[in-house]
Amino acid sequence: MLKKFGIGALSIGLVFSGIGLGTASAGPPSWAGPPDWAGPGNGNGNGNGNGNNKVENVIYMIPDGFSAPYAANYRTYKGEDAIWDDHLKGLFTTHSADSDITDSAAAGTAMATGEKTNNGVIGLDTEGNELETILEAAEKDGKASGLVATSTITHATPASFATHVEDRNNETEIARQLVDSGVDVMLGGGKNNFLPESEGGNQEEANLIHQATQQGMALVENRDQLAKADVNVEDGEGLLGLFSGGALTPELHRADTEEPSLAAMTETAIDTLEQDKDGFFLTVEGSQIDWAGHANDAAWAMSDTAAFEKAVQEAIEFAEEDGETLVVVAPDHDTGGMTAGANGSMDRNADILQNVTATGGHIASQLNEDRSNVREVVASYTGLTLTQAEVQEIQEADSAESAIKSIVSDKASIGWTSTNHTGADIPVYAFGPKADEFSGFYDNTKLPKIMAEAMKVK
Numbered sequence: 001m002l003k004k005f006g007i008g009a010l011s012i013g014l015v016f017s018g019i020g021l022g023t024a025s026a027g028p029p030s031w032a033g034p035p036d037w038a039g040p041g042n043g044n045g046n047g048n049g050n051g052n053n054k055v056e057n058v059i060y061m062i063p064d065g066f067s068a069p070y071a072a073n074y075r076t077y078k079g080e081d082a083i084w085d086d087h088l089k090g091l092f093t094t095h096s097a098d099s100d101i102t103d104s105a106a107a108g109t110a111m112a113t114g115e116k117t118n119n120g121v122i123g124l125d126t127e128g129n130e131l132e133t134i135l136e137a138a139e140k141d142g143k144a145s146g147l148v149a150t151s152t153i154t155h156a157t158p159a160s161f162a163t164h165v166e167d168r169n170n171e172t173e174i175a176r177q178l179v180d181s182g183v184d185v186m187l188g189g190g191k192n193n194f195l196p197e198s199e200g201g202n203q204e205e206a207n208l209i210h211q212a213t214q215q216g217m218a219l220v221e222n223r224d225q226l227a228k229a230d231v232n233v234e235d236g237e238g239l240l241g242l243f244s245g246g247a248l249t250p251e252l253h254r255a256d257t258e259e260p261s262l263a264a265m266t267e268t269a270i271d272t273l274e275q276d277k278d279g280f281f282l283t284v285e286g287s288q289i290d291w292a293g294h295a296n297d298a299a300w301a302m303s304d305t306a307a308f309e310k311a312v313q314e315a316i317e318f319a320e321e322d323g324e325t326l327v328v329v330a331p332d333h334d335t336g337g338m339t340a341g342a343n344g345s346m347d348r349n350a351d352i353l354q355n356v357t358a359t360g361g362h363i364a365s366q367l368n369e370d371r372s373n374v375r376e377v378v379a380s381y382t383g384l385t386l387t388q389a390e391v392q393e394i395q396e397a398d399s400a401e402s403a404i405k406s407i408v409s410d411k412a413s414i415g416w417t418s419t420n421h422t423g424a425d426i427p428v429y430a431f432g433p434k435a436d437e438f439s440g441f442y443d444n445t446k447l448p449k450i451m452a453e454a455m456k457v458k
C-alpha cells in the first residue's frame, strides 16, 4: 500500500516538473518534490534522455591531485573548454580524520566508503574496523567491477575501493587482497607486486599472477594484448592488465613504451564490464597528475590531465549511448597548491606547455656534467629560448631539475605553493542520470553515498 502511494506521488511530481520545464525562467515549484526526480533533466546539457533514468552503471573517475586551478590552466593549455567543464556540479571538502590535509589513502577511503579515516589507512575506520566500499556493495548487488590506474594498481586510490590495510605502503598485501577481491577487471602498473622474489617480484613466495589466471583472469601486458583482450565476465572470466613492473610511464614519455593509454584501458574496461546484465561499477584514476603536482612539473601535470580527459571522453561517450550510466569526475585533493597566474603577471600562458615533450626530470638528465648544454637541451625539449640569466640560474642551481621546472612554470604563469597536498575545496563533475544529485557543497564522504542511492545498492 505504501509502495503504491509512493509511485502515485512520483508520477504527480513528474507531471509538475514537466510544467515547470515548459515555463520560461521558472524552475520546478517547491511543492513538486525532491530534486532527484523533479529536477529539470539530467543536468548534463547534452540531452541524453531524462533525469529519471535508473543508474545501472557508475564510472567514478578520479584525477588524483587535480583542483580548480588545474581546471583553469588546463583550459588555457587546451585552448578550449575541457569535456568536464559543462558538467560541473559542486564543491567538496577533503580533510581526513587525523589531518587538515588528506593523503590519497584517507581521501580514497572517504570517497569509496563514505567514512573518514586517518592518513595512510585504506578501507579501515580509525579503530581498524573494515569499511565496506561502494565497489564491494555494487559487487554484492550482482554488478561487475573494475579498477584502472596509471600508477601501480596496488596504489592508494585504486586500493581504497577493494582492499583493507593499515598501511598504504603495504602494496604486496594489497595485491593479495586484490586477487581475492572478485574485481573483474584490473588494469594498470605494479606487476612486481604480484610476482614472487624468485621472479624479480616483491611477494615472498606467492605468484599472484598465477593465482589470478587460475581463477579465470586473462593476463595482458602491453597495449596490443589489451586491444585484443576478449573475456566474458558473465562466464566468470576477468581481465588483469599489468603493463609495467612499477608505475606506468608519464604520458609525456608513453609513446616510447608498449603501454596502453588511460583512454584505451578505460575503453576496454567498459567494453568488458558492460557484458554484465546487472551493470557495473568502474573506478578510473588519472594517478600521475598528483605526482606531477608533488614534483611541481607543470607540463607533466597538463599532459597527464589531457590523457585523463581522453579517458573521461570514453566514459561519457559510452554513457551518452547507454543512458543508464552515471559518470562522476571527482579529484581526491589538490596537489602542489597550483595557481592560475603567477609572479604578479596578469597573463595565463599554460598553452606554451603544449611544446614541452619531457618531464623536468628527464630534461635535467640530458644535461652534461658541467651543464654547458643547458640552452640547447631546454630548447629541444620545451621550445623555449632561455635568457643568459636563466641559463646561469639552471647551471648554478643545487637541483637543475627544480630550476628547469621552475622556469618553465614561470613562463606558463603557473605558480606552486607546496610540494605536498593542500586543503583546497575540490570541484565535482557529473554526467548522466542522477548527475544533479552531486550539486552543492559537502564533504568527500558524501560522494559514495550519492552513488549508492543512485544505484540503489546498500
Ligand SMILES: [Zn+2]
Binding pocket: 064, 065, 103, 104, 107, 157, 290, 332, 333
Ligand atoms: Zn591523491
